[in-house]
Amino acid sequence: MPNVSSVSEFLLLAFADTRELQLLHFALFLGIYLAALLGNGLILSAVACHRRLHTPMYFFLLNLALLDLGCISTTLPKAMANALWDTRAISYQGCAAQVFFLFFLFGSEYYLLTVMAYDRYVAICKPLHYGSLLGSRACAQMAAAAWGSGFLDAVLHTANTFSLPLCQGNVVDQFFCEIPHILKLFCSDAYLREVGTLVFSVSLTFGCFVFIVVSYVQIFRAVLRMPCEQGRHKAFSTCLPHLAVVSLFVSTTIFAYLKPPSISSPSLDLVVALLYSVVPPALNPLIYSMRNQEVKDAVRKLLQYMFLNHQ
Template sequence: MSNSSSIRHFLLLALADTWQLQLLHFCLFLGISLAALLGNSLIISAVACGHHLHSAMFFFLLNLALTDLGSILTTVPKAMHNSLWDTTTISYTGCAAQVFMFVFFISAEYFLLTVMCYDRYVSICKPLHYGTLLGSRACAHMAAAAWASGFINALLQTANTFSLPLCQGNSLGQFFCEVPQILKLSCSLSKIRELGIISVVSFLAFGCFVFIVFSYVQIFRAVLRIPSEQGGHKAFSTCLPHLAVVFLFVSTGTFAYLKPPSMSSPSLDLALSVLYSVVPPALNPLIYSLRNQELKAAVWTLITGRFRKH
């Protein structure tokens, strides 16, 4: 039996048993992370430099790109390092920092997706009040609230998780430090406080999900009443990318955390963790750019402008 005071490092899940497979995982993670870095950096640069993109929708999209960059940079570099150097260790302090940063960025992203849903609702269902309800100050306050909520959630989760005595060793069944995996190492009687905080956070997350569903019901009802086919197409083109990102984020994360124990296995847990922590940051820029002509034009102008300068 060991306690948290005697643990100086954790053992992460090895991605493969052979060097060749570890190198393959390294290359896959490198490709995905480079795609995420390129896509999100282009969106951030295009929105920041394109004066015609200084609207509420693109302001929130810029913040979403920042959370995607933060989340993938929190987990993937350490996994790539472990694969390349054939190790699975992470220090106790490094694990705590990784938990805090990952929960912070993931929580902020979920709250930003909720705020972006409100932006779509106001623009379609209450267009005459859009300037009043979503002015520059209101957008700044909502974005700040999303980031602050993510910070508070991460602080509470990290402080409570690492204050628990760990009695089940130091091996984590995941390629990065994750709260549920650390809870499996704690004493059974000491989990009540952490489970209480998780229940409160889950309730808030469910409330955001209900708000998103209710908003989109109202949005689709309003879109179906638009007489112009072009107007309905434009409304759908701005809503469908956001809805696709929400579905990808919520479905993979929910299944990863709430799947039945009978379905749990190291390979399935690894695949699900990659789906909700690594794949969305790489796909989100592509999803948002496919149907948004303004964003595509701004990104193309940014790229061609840079090439012309060189």
């Protein structure tokens, strides 16, 4: 076995060394972060303040907005601070915290998206049973199960990852502590142990993906059998945003963690990391509000109330 090293901090070396590019990255990240805060904050406020949106679908959307805020707040503030102050270091404990919260929040979000697929399936395929299957207590239990599953997944991966010996230094070619890059620093036999844990998580994730696909097959079959065109349009308008979010989340995450090593490069890894960790939290509020008239009306009323009260 190579010499085991003791590490007190990691160096995040994803970006160029020139000061101009560092400030450009800071400005870009700041813009994306503010957009995510604004979009998800408006979703949270609209759902919380409007009784018309106190339904299972919007309850789960509120949870999704909370998770998106947590996801983007785990990575971007530290990356912005490093770019602004021309530093690269993140403490060992800080890196472990990033890994924990990323697994917790991303895992919870994926399980929540699975629950949201079930919500749409019941609403469209079993509308007469919607109230009994998705009452307030059932919704709270399903949301708690999604958050709890993400938490257990995060504990498993974080404890397993940071109990392994490091043999390859402390340089991470990314702007946050990403598991695939940290795994490269482990001794070879330790790497294989963590890969086994990842395989378990991927298997569970694949099971959720199959459930989502089967749910949407049933949903589209039911929608296409609807005799009224207006009913079909309304059903599609409530399903397509969720389907778009699932597609964006799954495609970017799977590519990030399962892409072949032969096509890996620092620039590609950086782009993929941005796509799955930064872009979805910023775009999800826009995706959910574009085709949802109820959300747009609630946000418009909220903005009007805020502006009128500050005049």
